[in-house]
Amino acid sequence: xxYVIAVAEAGGFEAAxxxxxxxxxxxSRQIRELExxxxxTLFHRRPTxxxxxxxxxxxxxxxxxxxxxxxxxxxxxxxxxxxGAVRVGYTVTTAxxxxxxxxxxxxxxxxGIRIEAREGxxxxxTAAVAAGELDVLLGRHLGVPPEFQTTVLRTEDFVVxxxxxxxxxGREAVSLRELRGETLRFFPRRFAPHYHDAVLGAVxxxxxxxDVWENPLPGLRNLNVSLRDSGFMVLPRSLGRQLPSGIAxxxxxxxxxxxxxxxxxxxxxxPAVTTLIRTARxxxxxxxxxxx
Amino acid sequence: xxYVIAVAEAGGFEAAxxxxxxxxxxxSRQIRELExxxxxTLFHRRPTxxxxxxxxxxxxxxxxxxxxxxxxxxxxxxxxxxxGAVRVGYTVTTAxxxxxxxxxxxxxxxxGIRIEAREGxxxxxTAAVAAGELDVLLGRHLGVPPEFQTTVLRTEDFVVxxxxxxxxxGREAVSLRELRGETLRFFPRRFAPHYHDAVLGAVxxxxxxxDVWENPLPGLRNLNVSLRDSGFMVLPRSLGRQLPSGIAxxxxxxxxxxxxxxxxxxxxxxPAVTTLIRTARxxxxxxxxxxx
DNA sequence: CGACTGGCATACCCGAAAGGTATACCGCCG
DNA sequence: CGGCGGTATACCTTTCGGGTATGCCAGTCG
Numbered sequence: 173x174x175y176v177i178a179v180a181e182a183g184g185f186e187a188a189x190x191x192x193x194x195x196x197x198x199x200s201r202q203i204r205e206l207e208x209x210x211x212x213t214l215f216h217r218r219p220t221x222x223x224x225x226x227x228x229x230x231x232x233x234x235x236x237x238x239x240x241x242x243x244x245x246x247x248x249x250x251x252x253x254x255x256g257a258v259r260v261g262y263t264v265t266t267a268x269x270x271x272x273x274x275x276x277x278x279x280x281x282x283x284g285i286r287i288e289a290r291e292g293x294x295x296x297x298t299a300a301v302a303a304g305e306l307d308v309l310l311g312r313h314l315g316v317p318p319e320f321q322t323t324v325l326r327t328e329d330f331v332v333x334x335x336x337x338x339x340x341x342g343r344e345a346v347s348l349r350e351l352r353g354e355t356l357r358f359f360p361r362r363f364a365p366h367y368h369d370a371v372l373g374a375v376x377x378x379x380x381x382x383d384v385w386e387n388p389l390p391g392l393r394n395l396n397v398s399l400r401d402s403g404f405m406v407l408p409r410s411l412g413r414q415l416p417s418g419i420a421x422x423x424x425x426x427x428x429x430x431x432x433x434x435x436x437x438x439x440x441x442x443p444a445v446t447t448l449i450r451t452a453r454x455x456x457x458x459x460x461x462x463x464x
Numbered sequence: 465x466x467y468v469i470a471v472a473e474a475g476g477f478e479a480a481x482x483x484x485x486x487x488x489x490x491x492s493r494q495i496r497e498l499e500x501x502x503x504x505t506l507f508h509r510r511p512t513x514x515x516x517x518x519x520x521x522x523x524x525x526x527x528x529x530x531x532x533x534x535x536x537x538x539x540x541x542x543x544x545x546x547x548g549a550v551r552v553g554y555t556v557t558t559a560x561x562x563x564x565x566x567x568x569x570x571x572x573x574x575x576g577i578r579i580e581a582r583e584g585x586x587x588x589x590t591a592a593v594a595a596g597e598l599d600v601l602l603g604r605h606l607g608v609p610p611e612f613q614t615t616v617l618r619t620e621d622f623v624v625x626x627x628x629x630x631x632x633x634g635r636e637a638v639s640l641r642e643l644r645g646e647t648l649r650f651f652p653r654r655f656a657p658h659y660h661d662a663v664l665g666a667v668x669x670x671x672x673x674x675d676v677w678e679n680p681l682p683g684l685r686n687l688n689v690s691l692r693d694s695g696f697m698v699l700p701r702s703l704g705r706q707l708p709s710g711i712a713x714x715x716x717x718x719x720x721x722x723x724x725x726x727x728x729x730x731x732x733x734x735p736a737v738t739t740l741i742r743t744a745r746x747x748x749x750x751x752x753x754x755x756x
Numbered sequence: 757c758g759a760c761t762g763g764c765a766t767a768c769c770c771g772a773a774a775g776g777t778a779t780a781c782c783g784c785c786g
Numbered sequence: 787c788g789g790c791g792g793t794a795t796a797c798c799t800t801t802c803g804g805g806t807a808t809g810c811c812a813g814t815c816g
Binding site: 194195197198199201202218219 | 805811813
């Protein structure tokens with residue numbers, strides 16, 4: 173049902189496949205098998221248009237899927253799981269994409285659970301956890317206390333970020349070797365030592381060596397300033413996409429270990445915390461984070 | 465969802481598994497994984513009872529499943545597939561179990577399709593097909609015109625049927641060799657030559673030989689008369705179960721080829737005919753006919 | 757008018773998940 | 787306290803959903 177709706181909304185198989193985070197052939201097959209089982213043609217092909225029966229199907233199917241969602245919510249409510257509060261600490265690398273989406277997902281599916289979110293650098297979050305002020309941590313290569321359990325929400329590669337005036341700004345992909353002699357811009361290590369080490373370790377693993385110039389101002393918001401004239405940064409791909417205009421990001425052709433976004437929580441989590449964990453996992457599947 | 469409802473209705477995992485035509489362990493696992501995903505316990509175990517949340521789940525899930533059924537019906541209706549008529553010829557071996565169930569399934573899911581059913585022996589049905597009076601044939605080892613297409617709806621083994629006073633009537637299983645010297649009762653070959661040959665061929669394939677006494681009256685309705693004193697019959701298992709009281713049926717321990725129930729139709733079937741074929745296949749899956 | 761391109765279909769492969777078999781465990785009853 | 791009904795656990799098999807490579811066809815443009 174989701175597939176038919178996606179094809180109808182996207183106006184074609186290829187576009188729908190992308191939206192569903194899958195490829196076109198299995199999608200075509202699933203639709204065709206459904207058509208065989210129903211004995212009814214849902215789409216005219218070439219161009220892809222809904223048939224009369226297809227319109228009917230999409231309309232009813234939307235209702236059924238919505239109701240199915242309701243089932244789990246009502247059940248959770250009946251079990252008394254849908255209340256309480258979660259205190260989340262997150263890093264700046266999640267502040268543009270993942271954290272807002274998770275916040276939205278929790279609000280939509282579990283309005284009864286209150287979320288207290290606090291952005292901070294590695295040391296601040298660690299201190300807050302030690303003080304018992306946080307239940308959950310969300311970040312990339314955060315320092316996490318050993319008594320916490322962890323799951324990976326997203327795995328992705330790095331991209332190179334340069335200013336729009338850079339000589340490579342028009343390229344799709346580069347090797348790090350092409351950047352020899354340039355300066356790698358980074359925030360000071362003390363703000364997020366594990367992440368800092370992970371990125372530089374990954375870069376050095378390719379055999380490349382760079383001068384690292386540590387911008388005294390941490391944060392990603394003033395990139396166009398620091399990259400105006402020269403130098404480059406190395407960031408997870410999803411962050412590269414979120415940057416303001418005047419900035420270009422390039423795929424790296426060298427072999428590099430991927431970077432992981434992790435969710436951590438202390439043992440014996442409250443029902444509200446487990447609900448947040450489940451919701452985050454669902455979100456990751458829906459958004460295709462395990463893949464890209 | 466179907467699984468949870470089945471467990472709730474059956475009052476236990478084992479009984480529910482039987483109703484679903486599967487075994488208990490995978491059912492238990494599925495339920496447990498659903499409970500994990502929901503973060504909610506649906507059943508108290510030992511004894512198996514619904515929790516409060518479980519009741520909520522069952523209630524909502526019933527509605528969703530019913531609506532999902534509706535989706536396919538509305539779609540078929542919109543495609544204009546749900547009208548027309550099918551003329552079905554069937555043999556007496558299907559008259560107790562399969563044919564009534566198929567009739568009921570068609571009435572429930574496709575009330576717009578009219579069914580004309582005609583019971584008859586092999587030769588009568590063949591003649592009716594030749595005269596263009598039938599669209600579909602349902603039977604066990606019927607003679608089917610070569611231009612018909614065929615699918616297998618059910619595969620099962622044979623049982624031995626004896627009168628209640630027979631010396632073996634209390635037994636669970638027998639070898640055909642234990643019946644040496646007794647008379648195999650059968651209807652005259654001319655009524656259904658292919659079926660007759662299939663059964664006797666299967667029996668002789670075990671190495672056993674019997675006197676065959678052909679009851680001049682065909683039909684299964686007067687069995688208790690013909691089996692009152694002595695003799696036995698060999699029938700497909702599902703027919704053995706349907707017999708009147710005063711009759712016992714026994715599993716055969718010898719190796720014998722199974723007997724198939726087949727559905728046949730002429731090429732280029734009308735939409736109504738393909739609908740009936742699909743419905744029959746669904747029915748066969750639901751009833752577990754491919755297995756038993 | 758034919759070569760090109762975009763988009764769906766076809767063929768084949770692989771891994772995850774569903775179902776089956778064998779068996780252990782556990783509460784209940786005699 | 788031992789047998790029994792019924793659920794859980796361990797392990798294997800099969801099925802199906804998804805991926806990659808490639809074919810095919812309609813519409814378009816040189």
